[in-house]
Amino acid sequence: MVTNQVEAENPVEPDQREAGDAFLRAADAAIERALSGTAEAFLAQNRQLGGQ
Amino acid sequence: MVPKILGADVELSNFVLGLSEPDGTGRMASRALLSAVRGVPASVFTTTQSLDWGRKYLPANGGCVYIDSDHLELALCETFSAFDHVAYWRAMLAVARTAMVHVNEELPHGCRLQVLANCSDGQSNSYGSHVNVLLTRDAWDNIFCRRAHYLAYLAAFQISSIVITGQGKVGAERDRPDVDFQLSQRADFIQTLVSIDTMVYRGVINSRDEPLCGLGRHAADPPLARLHVIFFDSTLCEVATLLRVGMLQMVVAMIEAGCVNADLALDDPLEALEHYSRDPDLGARARLVNGGMRTAVELQREFLDEARQFAARGGFDGIVPGADRLLQLWDDTLGRLEARDFDTLSRRLDWVLKRRLLQGVLERRPELTWQSPALRQLDQLYASLDESDGLFWAVERAGQVDRVVDEAAVERARREPPSDTRAWTRAQLLRLAGRNRVEQIDWDRMRFTLPSARPPYSRSRTVRMPTPFGDTRAANERYFGAGASLAVVLEALGACEEPYFTAAQMIAPEVWTIGTGEER
Numbered sequence: 001m002v003t004n005q006v007e008a009e010n011p012v013e014p015d016q017r018e019a020g021d022a023f024l025r026a027a028d029a030a031i032e033r034a035l036s037g038t039a040e041a042f043l044a045q046n047r048q049l050g051g052q
Numbered sequence: 053m054v055p056k057i058l059g060a061d062v063e064l065s066n067f068v069l070g071l072s073e074p075d076g077t078g079r080m081a082s083r084a085l086l087s088a089v090r091g092v093p094a095s096v097f098t099t100t101q102s103l104d105w106g107r108k109y110l111p112a113n114g115g116c117v118y119i120d121s122d123h124l125e126l127a128l129c130e131t132f133s134a135f136d137h138v139a140y141w142r143a144m145l146a147v148a149r150t151a152m153v154h155v156n157e158e159l160p161h162g163c164r165l166q167v168l169a170n171c172s173d174g175q176s177n178s179y180g181s182h183v184n185v186l187l188t189r190d191a192w193d194n195i196f197c198r199r200a201h202y203l204a205y206l207a208a209f210q211i212s213s214i215v216i217t218g219q220g221k222v223g224a225e226r227d228r229p230d231v232d233f234q235l236s237q238r239a240d241f242i243q244t245l246v247s248i249d250t251m252v253y254r255g256v257i258n259s260r261d262e263p264l265c266g267l268g269r270h271a272a273d274p275p276l277a278r279l280h281v282i283f284f285d286s287t288l289c290e291v292a293t294l295l296r297v298g299m300l301q302m303v304v305a306m307i308e309a310g311c312v313n314a315d316l317a318l319d320d321p322l323e324a325l326e327h328y329s330r331d332p333d334l335g336a337r338a339r340l341v342n343g344g345m346r347t348a349v350e351l352q353r354e355f356l357d358e359a360r361q362f363a364a365r366g367g368f369d370g371i372v373p374g375a376d377r378l379l380q381l382w383d384d385t386l387g388r389l390e391a392r393d394f395d396t397l398s399r400r401l402d403w404v405l406k407r408r409l410l411q412g413v414l415e416r417r418p419e420l421t422w423q424s425p426a427l428r429q430l431d432q433l434y435a436s437l438d439e440s441d442g443l444f445w446a447v448e449r450a451g452q453v454d455r456v457v458d459e460a461a462v463e464r465a466r467r468e469p470p471s472d473t474r475a476w477t478r479a480q481l482l483r484l485a486g487r488n489r490v491e492q493i494d495w496d497r498m499r500f501t502l503p504s505a506r507p508p509y510s511r512s513r514t515v516r517m518p519t520p521f522g523d524t525r526a527a528n529e530r531y532f533g534a535g536a537s538l539a540v541v542l543e544a545l546g547a548c549e550e551p552y553f554t555a556a557q558m559i560a561p562e563v564w565t566i567g568t569g570e571e572r
Contacts, residue, residue, distance in 0.1 A: 022450065022452055023398055023399075023405065023408070023409065023447045023450065023452035023453075024408070024409060024412040025450075026446050026447045026449070026450030026452050027409055027443045027446040027447050029446065030433070030441050030442065030443050030446045031409075031413060031430060031443065033440075034426070034429055034430055034433050034441060035413075035417070035426050035430075037429075039424075039425035039426045039428065039429040040425050041069075042069060042432070043174070043175070043425055043428060043429060043432075044072075045067055045068070045069055045070075045071070045072065045076070045077065046065065046067055046166070046168075046173050046174075046175075046432060047067075047076050047173060047175050047177065048065050048067070048076070048078055048122075048123070048173040048175075048177045048179060049076070049078050049121050049122045049123070049177065049179075050121070050177045050178060050179065050251060051063045051120060051121045051122075051123045051177075051178065051179025051180055051251065052063060052103075052120060052121070052179065052180040052182070052250040052251055052282065
């Protein structure tokens, strides 16, 4: 085994509960960048071959 | 019972943004990625088949990469601990990310390689994130050939598990009725209860019988099998990834022991999957064979209760490492699902995190709806490996998701194989031999060339490793002392001279890469 296991029993502590949507703020920059691009072009070029 | 050794083979989405080709850019993207990964080719023979093309094994950790239907595919080395599996999943994603960065440095201005760890492009094309778990041949036969309620039990577990294992996606595919958001990316692509197929007519339970545990007289003793689970989504939240494989280890162990509660079987598993996946508020109930009605969370709670009773009898001892911690985390996560505590669940479960991110965007951008292309793009970018646009990584960097392994463990998993499976010996042999002396590699056998051998003696030596929990560091480290030559190590490992491929198999490797049933 190679793993350092972080305490996994109950990783969410009460003081970690965010009053607001901190995770949304964290992703703000990435979201804004994505929304400033051309979604249609992204989706068109993202078309994948069906896999397994 | 046998240790519940884990593996995974995961296809990534890949394309070149800014470049339009009539047939898409998946082919060139996947090949560029593969060329940027350093590894030892699995065979000196080349093929033109589109499935399993260009396979390379990694001397660093014993895993491998290849191309499958124009997707870069990551195959994780065998691990015993579910926690280790999380570390190797993260490590292999890092390998793919490094390759992506390298390729992007070479691309012309205006083009960018995108790599996404998801299971659907949102346009009715799905690709797999398969998990494998070891079981006895007897257990396999019970599931697929003898006891229908074992199969129904496994199906009910997998289907209800999407409340934990789903990555979530916007909309519906394959002409299914429209929906804003659903838990499972694969649900729209599951068409039957059981199927051997993986690219069409996919089943909740996949019956591919390819043990990768030796062939014929070289097979493992006791006879082993590999449950190939094609049902799950790729997950990025570590808690979800851990539970996805940890819960599966436990349920398969219970099945192997004959501890199967047929009362948990769903009356119409496919209908249940559709209802559960399209109900992010978790209120949908599905009918059991016994007439009861259960939400997915209620059903999961009953599986957990069964597992706890099994654990109390010592059933997981030596079979599922860390079972107590897995049970506790499974219990705590279900408790939060029962309480609809999405604030804290967004730290653990991808579908909850993704849904809340997208709901937040909709609240701030009233001009957008669930049907907007921008939302569908963000759905895809959630799983982008690029840290500059991948929504998940931004949230993780901000400390807003829970970790179950630390960065040191992930880095170690990039550089070292696990010590408690055959992956350890595979990695050591790859390092010792170097690419020029490797003729052929598969998970359960390796063939090398010894230039010093002269006719009439064959230059080829084959090492067989039919038991995934054998050939560990403890078993074989003594052979790899300083200065040990490949010839000496191979002899110590019992390598045999005779070639194990017929001429026909060398010409058509698919004969042995696709299970034929003769392996048994």
